[in-house]
Amino acid sequence: MGCLMEKSKFFSDEDLVLLIPLNTEKIKDRHVIQLHSGEKFHTKNGMILHDDIIGKTPGSIISTHIGFNYIALDPTLKDIIKHYPKFRYKTQIIYPRDWGLIMAFSGIKNGDLIVEIGTGSGAFTAFLSNIIGPEGKIFSYEVDPDRARIAEENLRNTCSTKNYIIKIKNAEDGIDERGVDIVFIDVPEPWRVLRNAWQALRFGGQVVVYIPTFNQLQKTLKVMLLYGFIDVSVKEGFIRDFQIKPYAVRPKIKGYYFSAFIVFGRKGTFIPIKQIKEALKNLNKKQEGSICHRKIKRKEHSAFLF
Ligand SMILES: C[S@@+](CC[C@H](N)C(=O)[O-])C[C@H]1O[C@@H](n2cnc3c(N)ncnc32)[C@H](O)[C@@H]1O
Secondary structure (H helix, E strand, C coil): CCECCCCCCCCCCCEEEEEEECCCCCHHHCEEEECCCCCEEEECCEEEEHHHHCCCCCCEEEECCCCCEEEEECCCHHHHHHHCCCCCCCCCCCCHHHHHHHHHHHCCCCCCEEEEECCCCCHHHHHHHHHHCCCCEEEEEECCHHHHHHHHHHHHHCCCCCCEEEEECCHHHCCCCCCEEEEEECCCCHHHCHHHHHHHEEEEEEEEEEECCHHHHHHHHHHHHHCCEEEEEEECCCCCCECCCCCCCCECCCCCCCCCEEEEEEECCEEEHHHHHHHHCCCCHHHHHHHCCCCCEECCCEEECC
């Protein structure tokens, strides 16, 4: 037992619980805590006894010792990442607002074999871990040992299924796995690892690259097209929060309006000639030489890699 509530529908010792203050919409006043019988939790609105939550159903009102009310709910992964102090950030993460878009367009599913390049804080690893379930496997590459250690702790604290292995390794030096269904890339210089990603993927496998700036996007696209990724597309997710006031329904004035560009592509057995021509436009001779060293048999409409 522990961490995320089981189907019993009553909070038990070691469950995580989300506490939402009843009289304010301030997101920063929310808390996620782990229940331990006999312990207390101090909020700025007074103290809560863990034993007052244990045995209650999600949705119950819990009062502090000075009578301030909180709603107790079972947290989702996004709540844990945002409000649980034991989830520590050392890096930017792939934000929950993009998780759904990535899931829909990458086709990730239960049982998939995944490579992730750039574990960072492990937020996206936790999401992937939930999606692929116990049948799937994630090999997550992180070059910084300190970040890898924190990500391990974070993943333990989000109670993810142990279907992941964090490898302390620079993905530029190679990816050990083969026949991979999807490679997710979230590093500052994705173009440096795309070739290794291509080699790791099975034919038809997907690459997904998370990119925060236009400069990185342009460079990444060029390299992806030349390395033989097909069916390439770039997407951006727009999300607007609305204020929940029936007399004044409109989007909230403050919000986050940009997170990243998300590039999708698949590994095929050929590169369309049109794609190569597009990508080679504006390259100087030296760059052209280094990219065209791959042996490709030219046909009328496409360049075959095999
Ligand atoms: C933006 S963070 C990833 C955040 C992660 N996606 C999340 O949601 O928590 C990028 C991480 O990639 C790592 N990194 C950068 N280049 C790398 C490489 N070539 N191989 C492995 N890791 C790399 C960095 O050390 C950093 O921790």
